[in-house]
Amino acid sequence: MKMDEILIEIQNLKKYFPLKRGIFSKGLYVHAVDDVSIQIPPRRIFSIVGESGSGKTTFGRTILRLIEPTSGKIIYKGRNIMNLNQKEMMTFRKKMQIVFQDPYNSLHPRRLVKDIIGEGLSIHEKISSGQILERVKEILKKVGLNEDHMFRYPHEFSGGQRQRIAMARALILNPEFIVLDEPTSALDVSVQATIVDLLIELKNTFSLTYLFITHNLAVVDYISDFVAVMYLGQIVEMGSKDDIFNSPSHPYTYALLSAIPDPDPKKKRSRTIPRGEIPSAVNPPEGCRFHPRCPYAKEICKRSEPEIVEVSKGHLVKCHFPLR
Amino acid sequence: MNGALLTVKNLKVVFHTYRGTVHALDHVNFTVLKNERFGIIGETGCGKSVTSLAIMRLIEQPGEIVEGEIIFDGKDLVKTQENALNTIRGREISMIFQEPLSSLNPVMKVGFQIGESIARIKNTSIKACKNDIAEVLRAVDLDPDRVANLYPHELSGGMAQRIMIAMALSSKPKLLIADEPTSALDVTIQAQIMNLLDDLVSKMNNTVILITHDLGVAAQFCDKIMIMYAGTAVEQAKTEELFANPLHPYTKGLLKAIPRVGNRDRLTGIPGSVPDLVNPPSGCRFHPRCPNAMKICSSQKPALMEINPGHLVACHLYGDENG
Ligand SMILES: Nc1ncnc2c1ncn2[C@@H]1O[C@H](COP(=O)(O)OP(=O)(O)OP(=O)(O)O)[C@@H](O)[C@H]1O
Ligand SMILES: Nc1ncnc2c1ncn2[C@@H]1O[C@H](COP(=O)(O)OP(=O)(O)OP(=O)(O)O)[C@@H](O)[C@H]1O
Ligand code: SF4
Numbered sequence: 001m002k003m004d005e006i007l008i009e010i011q012n013l014k015k016y017f018p019l020k021r022g023i024f025s026k027g028l029y030v031h032a033v034d035d036v037s038i039q040i041p042p043r044r045i046f047s048i049v050g051e052s053g054s055g056k057t058t059f060g061r062t063i064l065r066l067i068e069p070t071s072g073k074i075i076y077k078g079r080n081i082m083n084l085n086q087k088e089m090m091t092f093r094k095k096m097q098i099v100f101q102d103p104y105n106s107l108h109p110r111r112l113v114k115d116i117i118g119e120g121l122s123i124h125e126k127i128s129s130g131q132i133l134e135r136v137k138e139i140l141k142k143v144g145l146n147e148d149h150m151f152r153y154p155h156e157f158s159g160g161q162r163q164r165i166a167m168a169r170a171l172i173l174n175p176e177f178i179v180l181d182e183p184t185s186a187l188d189v190s191v192q193a194t195i196v197d198l199l200i201e202l203k204n205t206f207s208l209t210y211l212f213i214t215h216n217l218a219v220v221d222y223i224s225d226f227v228a229v230m231y232l233g234q235i236v237e238m239g240s241k242d243d244i245f246n247s248p249s250h251p252y253t254y255a256l257l258s259a260i261p262d263p264d265p266k267k268k269r270s271r272t273i274p275r276g277e278i279p280s281a282v283n284p285p286e287g288c289r290f291h292p293r294c295p296y297a298k299e300i301c302k303r304s305e306p307e308i309v310e311v312s313k314g315h316l317v318k319c320h321f322p323l324r
Numbered sequence: 325m326n327g328a329l330l331t332v333k334n335l336k337v338v339f340h341t342y343r344g345t346v347h348a349l350d351h352v353n354f355t356v357l358k359n360e361r362f363g364i365i366g367e368t369g370c371g372k373s374v375t376s377l378a379i380m381r382l383i384e385q386p387g388e389i390v391e392g393e394i395i396f397d398g399k400d401l402v403k404t405q406e407n408a409l410n411t412i413r414g415r416e417i418s419m420i421f422q423e424p425l426s427s428l429n430p431v432m433k434v435g436f437q438i439g440e441s442i443a444r445i446k447n448t449s450i451k452a453c454k455n456d457i458a459e460v461l462r463a464v465d466l467d468p469d470r471v472a473n474l475y476p477h478e479l480s481g482g483m484a485q486r487i488m489i490a491m492a493l494s495s496k497p498k499l500l501i502a503d504e505p506t507s508a509l510d511v512t513i514q515a516q517i518m519n520l521l522d523d524l525v526s527k528m529n530n531t532v533i534l535i536t537h538d539l540g541v542a543a544q545f546c547d548k549i550m551i552m553y554a555g556t557a558v559e560q561a562k563t564e565e566l567f568a569n570p571l572h573p574y575t576k577g578l579l580k581a582i583p584r585v586g587n588r589d590r591l592t593g594i595p596g597s598v599p600d601l602v603n604p605p606s607g608c609r610f611h612p613r614c615p616n617a618m619k620i621c622s623s624q625k626p627a628l629m630e631i632n633p634g635h636l637v638a639c640h641l642y643g644d645e646n647g
């Protein structure tokens with residue numbers, strides 16, 4: 001990819017959390033994000049998918065420096081934002097927003113919707129409260145709510161409506177890049193579809209770029225341009241949506257896909273699912289981190305960590321023996 | 325043809341809260357046949373757990389069963405006394421919950437707790453159950469030497485759910501109720517647990533009620549499915565029939581709303597949201613969101629009727645009134 005085709009590039013990002021529990025835990029770290037590199041072109045949806053604890057949330061927050069990375073580079077429009085101080089970071093914050101999973105806890109319960117949505121404006125821009133109100137009205141319409149909703153509290157809204165409010169709050173600053181951390185996972189399926197479509201529509205209207213974090217592969221297949229599969233803090237496979245869904249090459253991706261129960265009773269589910277459970281991120285397995293669960297593991301997998309190989313253009317796999 | 329193991333008739337459950345009366349179940353009817361795998365599907369708050377708690381007679385204050393019958397193996401559980409219920413619960417009907425850890429005692433080792441439950445069923449001492457404990461753990465693919473000595477907090481979610489399954493099946497219950505047994509688990513672990521449940525239940529011929537909001541899990545496991553909406557049972561059919569030929573507008577909407585891997589066609593959500601059951605909509609509870617709603621729908625509750633053999637639906641579109 002040429003430089004000007006990339007909005008944000010992450011290089012070798014690491015986030016290790018010191019383990020606080022217990023007296024023997026000194027010097028032990030949770031390898032939450034361990035050497036992750038990605039590039040996201042503008043106006044695209046890049047999805048990160050993985051099971052719980054794989055490091056998706058930590059990755060998303062570290063990119064925005066809501067969590068300080070242990071090491072690595074975050075290059076936004078050609079500029080490494082890791083070196084920026086608090087004040088310089090403020091201007092980037094406007095451009096980079098985040099929407100969280102839980103629409104119940106992420107909105108302040110005792111503040112009116114207009115204040116929740118308008119808050120960012122009053123911090124970042126010197127404009128009158130009347131102007132703020134106008135902008136709030138405008139953005140509410142864009143997310144499918146109306147101005148009557150401004151003078152209500154979050155608890156008066158359903159889960160789907162709250163997620164619309166969260167999107168309005170993120171959008172009011174005219175951002176370019178939004179991290180969406182499981183934005184539909186807490187919603188009922190009948191509502192989830194509506195919100196997913198809204199996200200796509202808003203992306204097109206405002207020329208946005210998304211990092212879409214989820215554990216739901218079906219939603220990923222529906223929404224994404226590019227997909228990265230995470231396992232124990234690392235990206236094990238990455239490529240276009242077609243690469244991942246039509247020719248998965250990493251045994252873990254393959255396993256994830258075959259574990260999804262098909263909502264079609266005529267297609268009986270696969271019985272080849274990975275054995276065992278996800279190991280601890282404190283002491284990740286040596287060699288390939290997936291080897292204790294991998295049906296194709298050989299001796300070398302236990303000892304040496306696989307390099308990332310490009311199996312076809314833009315389709316990257318971290319495995320000694322990629323599937324074909 | 326198998327006979328009925330469980331028949332729920334006109335079940336009505338309410339909760340008296342400070343906000344008013346929650347009309348949690350409104351005249352729910354269904355029958356579970358012997359050896360059947362019966363799925364109860366619906367979104368948050370539609371009454372799935374309340375239905376299962378009512379069957380176990382575990383609805384407590386401020387809730388109450390105000391009407392209906394729950395005929396299990398010939399007895400009406402609504403009329404059964406508490407001490408008789410205690411011999412049914414855990415023996416003839418067992419239950420597995422979404423949060424397995426909440427049903428385990430945090431300060432006792434896992435092996436001891438399994439032993440305790442077996443000893444209670446067999447009326448013997450825990451010591452006498454040592455072999456049973458090992459056997460039960462092996463049946464759910466756990467290593468007894470290792471796992472029996474663990475405390476609940478040392479278990480992963482998947483292991484904890486295996487243990488709950490082991491305990492629930494140890495009494496060889498006639499009916500197993502599994503309330504969202506895999507909803508808190510990752511998809512690879514969910515697949516392991518569902519495969520395990522599938523194997524064990526096939527071997528032991530238990531009748532199962534599986535509660536889930538995941539249509540995929542239900543499609544893969546259940547013989548028959550009941551769809552619930554806002555405290556009412558709106559449709560029931562054999563699994564294949566339900567997916568191939570959904571009749572109720574809510575079921576149709578639900579099937580169009582679920583994203584599926586390999587299908588990138590546009591999804592359509594159902595407009596609006598689930599109603600508050602303190603003030604449920606009059607008539608058909610789905611009418612404010614229904615694309616087919618007619619005048620009668622807001623005034624009259626549609627009765628559950630058999631439209632095709634074994635396919636029941638509660639919707640005025642299929643009533644006699646409309647031919
Ligand atoms: N503040 C923290 N301190 C210590 N460990 C943490 C912290 N935040 C996350 N972790 C650990 O880092 C790992 C990755 O967690 P993270 O929340 O990023 O995963 P995730 O993929 O978002 O999971 P989920 O799907 O459950 O949201 C986990 O092992 C988690 O326990
Ligand atoms: N103890 C209680 N007090 C008051 N209301 C209750 C109580 N238990 C359940 N309800 C209400 O009864 C209705 C049905 O709840 P139920 O727990 O059966 O839903 P569910 O279908 O199991 O949902 P979920 O998918 O979230 O588990 C809901 O409106 C709920 O708020
Ligand atoms: S490197 Fe080896 S163990 Fe790891 S995924 Fe590939 S084949 Fe499996």
Ligand code: SF4
Nearest residue numbers: 608611614621639640
């Ligand atoms: S009874 Fe009326 S409102 Fe209810 S589902 Fe049928 S058509 Fe829709």
Ligand SMILES: [Mg+2]
Nearest residue numbers: 056057058181
């Ligand atoms: Mg997360």
Ligand SMILES: [Mg+2]
Nearest residue numbers: 372373374503
């Ligand atoms: Mg429930």
